[in-house]
Amino acid sequence: MVTSKPPSGKTPSVPVKFVSAGLAACVAEMITIPLDTAKVRLQIQGEKAALAAVPVSTSAGVAASPASTLKYQGVFRTMFIISREEGVRALYNGMVAGLQRQLCFASVRIGLYDSVKNFYIDTFKGWGYSGSSTNVELRICAGVTTGATAVAFAQPTDVVKVRMQAQRLGAIRYSGCIDAYRTIARTEGVKGLWKGVLPNITRNAIVNAAELVSYDLIKEAILKRNWMSDNMPCHFVSAFGAGFCTTVIASPVDVVKTRWYMNSAKGVYRGAFHCAAVMWKEGGPLAYYKGFMPSFLRLSTWNIAMFVTFEQFKRFFSKMVD
Known part of the structure; x- marks a missing residue:
């Protein structure tokens, strides 16, 4: 991305960017996890499986449910229902x-x-x-490379995070983060922590490329045309644009990944492609954009929080090490 230089004028070092990215992402995670x-x-x-009790015949011959029976409708209503029934902590x-x-x-x-x-x-120019x-x-290519590589380190944490977010009051499977790791490893084997790794590599390679490249290009265009200086408003606009681009591109893979994670232990789907095929039969292309608005709200908010904080952390740590 277009690297913001600290007041000293030096480009931030790799360790500075590495640490700044991790801390900034944690800040963004805490803000956007609801x-x-x-x-x-x-x-x-x-x-x-969830709608077996209220089947409705469709032209595709697949059980479905009228919109009126859906418990969650809209991101803010969903947050309200979760808070009311399970407590704010459940968010x-x-x-x-x-x-x-x-x-x-x-x-x-x-x-x-x-x-x-x-x-x-440098390599290709050579x-x-x-x-x-x-x-x-x-x-x-760079975004795909770092996104795919990062999954190798983070896959078990991603599986546990999604499993815990999905569990509801009265159907608690895991008492905590450590219990989730242990339970999955004990009941599904260590490979259970790596369920869905291929769709997750695909998803994160796509998300990372879309997110970083769009932020990079938007910020570069703004600075080149002198619409803004390299400061917080520029970072805000660039991050918001990156959030929209990423949501449009990555939502289908994200939805498939979530449903595959939640049902891999139940044998509902034979694999990620089977999951995608079932979703197509159930709802057509719109099935891949379930939760689009919360995805967009989350990604745009996450991008703004992450990139704005990331730029500030880079400047702060670069000044410290000077």
């Missing part, structure tokens, strides 16, 4: 796993993005490849 919990509840709502289910995930995930995918991007640009004027294809 929206993320609402998104997960909306995404898994309406599955055939923060999975936060510990979420923070663990960001520390080992965001540090890699965001903190190393600039280094990988510059490596690709091979005589000129590419586009913005090197957008190499930026995408």
Whole structure:
């Protein structure tokens, strides 16, 4: 991304960006996890297993439910219902796993993005490849690389986070984050913590490329045209735009990932592609955009909180190490 330089004028070092990305992502996670919990509840709502008690014949011959029987409708109503029935604390289910995930995930995918991007640009230029004027294809490659690599470190934390966010009062499967790790490993084997790793690699490679490249390009365009200086308003606008682009591109993979995580132990789906196929039969293309509004609210809010904080952390730590 377009790296904001600290007052000293030096480009932040890799360790500074690595630490800043992890801490900034944790701040964003704490701010947005209620929206993320609402998104997960909306995404898994309406599955055939959950609606077996109220089947309705459809043209596809698949059990469905009239909208009036759906418990959650809209992100803010969903948050209100969860708070009323399960307590406000339920909105923060999975936060510990979420923070663990960001520390080992965001540090890699965001903190190393600039280094990988510059490596690709320098390498391909050395091979005589000129590419586009913005090197957008190499930026995408860098985003895909760091996003996919980061999943190798964070997959178990992602599984635990989603499982805990989805559990409801009266149907508690895990008493806490550590219990979730132990229970999944004991009942499903260690491989249970890596369920859905391939769709998650796909999802995070797409999300990371969309998020970082769109932020990079929007911020670069703003600075090049002198619409804003390299400060908080510029970071805010760039992050908001990145959040919208990412939601549109990544929602289908995100919904499939969530439903696969929640039902992998039950044998409902044979794999991620089977899950996607079942969803298509149940609801067509719109099925892949369940929870779009909470996803957008969460991603735009998360991006704003993360990138604005990330830029400030980079300047603060760069000043400390000078």
